[in-house]
Amino acid sequence: xxxxxxxxxxxxxxxxxxxxxxxxxxxxxxxxxxxxxxxxxxxxxxxxxxxxxxxxxxxxxxxxxxxxxxxxxxxxxxxxxxxxxxxxxxxxxxxxxxxxxxxxxxxxxxxxxxxxxxxxxxxxxxxxxxxxxxxxxxxxxxxxxxxxxxxxxxxxxxxxxxxxxxxxxxxxxxxxxxxxxxxxxxxxxxxxxxxxxxxxxxxxxxxxxxxxxxxxxxxxxxxxxxxxxxxxxxxxxxxxxxxxxxxxxxxxxxxxxxxxxxxxxxxxxxxxxxxxxxxxxxxxxxxxxxxxxxxxxxxxxxxxxxxxxxxxxxxxxxxxxxxxxxxxxxxxxxxxxxxxxxxxxxxxxxxxxxxxxxxxxxxxxxxxxxxxxxxxxxxxxxxxxxxxxxxxxxxxxxxxxxxxxxxxxxxxxxxxxxxxxxxxxxxxxxxxxxxxxxxxxxxx
Amino acid sequence: xxxxxxxxxxxxxxxxxxxxxxxxxxxxxxxxxxxxxxxxxxxxxxxxxxxxxxxxxxxxxxxxxxxxxxxxxxxxxxxxxxxxxxxxxxxxxxxxxxxxxxxxxxxxxxxxxxxxxxxxxxxxxxxxxxxxxxxxxxxxxxxxxxxxxxxxxxxxxxxxxxxxxxxxxxxxxxxxxxxxxxxxxxxxxxxxxxxxxxxxxxxxxxxxxxxxxxxxxxxxxxxxxxxxxxxxxxxxxxxxxxxxxxxxxxxxxxxxxxxxxxxxxxxxxxxxxxxxxxxxxxxxxxxxxxxxxxxxxxxxxxxxxxxxxxxxxxxxxxxxxxxxxxxxxxxxxxxxxxxxxxxxxxxxxxxxxxxxxxxxxxxxxxxxxxxxxxxxxxxxxxxxxxxxxxxxxxxxxxxxxxxxxxxxxxxxxxxxxxxxxxxxxxxxxxxxxxxxxxxxxxxxx
Numbered sequence: 001x002x003x004x005x006x007x008x009x010x011x012x013x014x015x016x017x018x019x020x021x022x023x024x025x026x027x028x029x030x031x032x033x034x035x036x037x038x039x040x041x042x043x044x045x046x047x048x049x050x051x052x053x054x055x056x057x058x059x060x061x062x063x064x065x066x067x068x069x070x071x072x073x074x075x076x077x078x079x080x081x082x083x084x085x086x087x088x089x090x091x092x093x094x095x096x097x098x099x100x101x102x103x104x105x106x107x108x109x110x111x112x113x114x115x116x117x118x119x120x121x122x123x124x125x126x127x128x129x130x131x132x133x134x135x136x137x138x139x140x141x142x143x144x145x146x147x148x149x150x151x152x153x154x155x156x157x158x159x160x161x162x163x164x165x166x167x168x169x170x171x172x173x174x175x176x177x178x179x180x181x182x183x184x185x186x187x188x189x190x191x192x193x194x195x196x197x198x199x200x201x202x203x204x205x206x207x208x209x210x211x212x213x214x215x216x217x218x219x220x221x222x223x224x225x226x227x228x229x230x231x232x233x234x235x236x237x238x239x240x241x242x243x244x245x246x247x248x249x250x251x252x253x254x255x256x257x258x259x260x261x262x263x264x265x266x267x268x269x270x271x272x273x274x275x276x277x278x279x280x281x282x283x284x285x286x287x288x289x290x291x292x293x294x295x296x297x298x299x300x301x302x303x304x305x306x307x308x309x310x311x312x313x314x315x316x317x318x319x320x321x322x323x324x325x326x327x328x329x330x331x332x333x334x335x336x337x338x339x340x341x342x343x344x345x346x347x348x349x350x351x352x353x354x355x356x357x358x359x360x361x362x363x364x365x366x367x368x369x370x371x372x373x374x375x376x377x378x379x380x381x382x383x384x385x386x387x388x389x390x391x392x393x394x395x396x397x398x399x400x401x402x403x404x405x406x407x408x409x410x411x412x413x414x415x416x417x418x419x420x421x422x423x424x425x426x427x428x429x430x431x432x433x434x435x436x437x438x439x440x441x442x443x444x
Numbered sequence: 445x446x447x448x449x450x451x452x453x454x455x456x457x458x459x460x461x462x463x464x465x466x467x468x469x470x471x472x473x474x475x476x477x478x479x480x481x482x483x484x485x486x487x488x489x490x491x492x493x494x495x496x497x498x499x500x501x502x503x504x505x506x507x508x509x510x511x512x513x514x515x516x517x518x519x520x521x522x523x524x525x526x527x528x529x530x531x532x533x534x535x536x537x538x539x540x541x542x543x544x545x546x547x548x549x550x551x552x553x554x555x556x557x558x559x560x561x562x563x564x565x566x567x568x569x570x571x572x573x574x575x576x577x578x579x580x581x582x583x584x585x586x587x588x589x590x591x592x593x594x595x596x597x598x599x600x601x602x603x604x605x606x607x608x609x610x611x612x613x614x615x616x617x618x619x620x621x622x623x624x625x626x627x628x629x630x631x632x633x634x635x636x637x638x639x640x641x642x643x644x645x646x647x648x649x650x651x652x653x654x655x656x657x658x659x660x661x662x663x664x665x666x667x668x669x670x671x672x673x674x675x676x677x678x679x680x681x682x683x684x685x686x687x688x689x690x691x692x693x694x695x696x697x698x699x700x701x702x703x704x705x706x707x708x709x710x711x712x713x714x715x716x717x718x719x720x721x722x723x724x725x726x727x728x729x730x731x732x733x734x735x736x737x738x739x740x741x742x743x744x745x746x747x748x749x750x751x752x753x754x755x756x757x758x759x760x761x762x763x764x765x766x767x768x769x770x771x772x773x774x775x776x777x778x779x780x781x782x783x784x785x786x787x788x789x790x791x792x793x794x795x796x797x798x799x800x801x802x803x804x805x806x807x808x809x810x811x812x813x814x815x816x817x818x819x820x821x822x823x824x825x826x827x828x829x830x831x832x833x834x835x836x837x838x839x840x841x842x843x844x845x846x847x848x849x850x851x852x853x854x855x856x857x858x859x860x861x862x863x864x865x866x867x868x869x870x871x872x873x874x875x876x877x878x879x880x881x882x883x884x885x886x887x888x889x
Contacts, residue, residue, distance in 0.1 A: 112486075
């Protein structure tokens, strides 16, 4: 009996031993395979500009950075999928995220940023940056850095940055006897010019020359030293006095047009004096070859936004962000690559050379070299936006809050503001109601 | 039969759990692919709070872990036999597997813990079981999806179900809920069977106990009978011995006395007529009488220990002890403090028999392995003490042996006492007869 027991237990040990050996050899084999396999970093990018302007040199900086990176890190290759347009990028990226194949390093669209952070797919960079002694966050413009932060954590770094500027139709102003305003101009200056130039030039009874086009309530509010929301959207400031003042000013400005709606055609025809324009558009249409495509019938320039009664000459700043996947297997390498894209001054200078934005690094944007590159693009006779002005606008720029319903709420509130401007509704009470509606929407 | 049923239920339960874990995983995997095929990934991730990090990886890993769980079950049921180490090892392995499955599934389904509970209930049968069960219950409550999702972001199976139309949603959730409910039902069923089986074991134990009690009673009865039989046998031996004595007396003493009486009668008639013949006759009678005395002595000698016949008391005792020791391996010590004190034969025999009887009792009833015998003289008494380290007895029953000892001692006007609380002690005193002490000095003369 005892002998049989012994035999039985010996029989049951043997297959376990075999299975153990099999598993062990599989694991060892896999480890050897892993150690032999070359490391491939996946980079997610879209072709073209983040600010919807033409860009023929999309891959130039990317390829240069990758070449340099691969040279510095032998055995590591960086791979990217080419040909994804910006309009498709969000979906492409979402699919990658959903399938768990998010690239190690990727461009992040600002509309997707907060969603991706709250899904937990973007790596919090604080730990990586703290460990990296060569990394100095203060080298970035704080406004630019803030765009890539969420609830106090840094989840993305700005690769390229673009502030909003004010387009000025120089020809129109000259014809009406005005100089291009100084960079510290105010709403009063704006109103004075607009009130003078808004008129019916061909005497057909319809106003055909206008002061502003697309100058909206958010531009006015930012210039009046206020924001519409706090950073995460938990507070809404629609009923703030500064906001009400901004809308009132906007209403005064709109009333000059006597109910005529200004269109893009009016602007393209040179009949509008001012329009908010991104720095990216400025650079694109100021330089060859696109300068002959748009706004070629008149002379134009860009200046800062006019300051409100209690504000400054400030405007919105937006950035193209880059982040690291929180599921990346090579976070250190990904961090190095991310740094080469965003933190390397030589490659950041290339932003001025091959792209339309500005660098988020203070030392680059504020450099003589950058100013020289900018001046090369424009005609000698024209005034160049100097880098000092650019520096100020970016440094103090306002960034849009990050919460999921931002676009939707801005559209809704914009509709209400339009109703105020077109005299259908009262300013204060409408803003109060809108504030309440918006607050309840955000809470959902 | 019941064990087999339980095995089937366990298998069914494992199957349900495997389906309940695999179903949402497969659903999520397929839905992810569908969402990507229809280009609505951006819209989808805008609606959900969390997504699984790598759906295909989760699917592969889940299938692997479930496979391991199945193999572990089969090994435990068919291969491991009675080995506790392997059994508990595999249970621990199961627990780790289930926890891993729950973690990678973001705790969407924690019913798989029932599988661990079921095994604990079935295999762990000590007080530790309660501890294990409490721990398991704690883990079950602690791994509740709704509780955990307050603190950490976990993906939700129903988010993926929401992608489908209402009818499909109802079907998918229906199937899933049926699996979850089935798991609970089978778990309860399993518990009922296990309780039933354990109750069966208790009943078996009870019936065995009853049987044992009955057998014990029977054994006691038999023992009693045996005792009575022994008493009877003793009485029979006594009768037999008496008969033998009677025969002996009849054959020797009777024969001799008859001869003597007949011879004396003849002498009476011839004494006056023929004194010479009478003298001759008397010589014959004298011879017969001597022969008779010899005969009687021989008969009496048959009742007396042979050793005493040949040796002195202490040597005889020593020999007997050695004989006993050689047979029983007990350690018997004799302390003989009387030097070459000379006893009468009847005293020697009594002492010898008492010692012999005591040793026999100690070995037979007391199960002693150490016996100390002390024989000494105090004032005008001989002290005999026999102490053993056996089990002794609280109540001393007067058996044949003890009664015999008492009778023998009383015949010598001595006293005997017995004590059974620390081993067994026999203590006897015999008064020294006047003149005995001088036997030695007489001999010297």
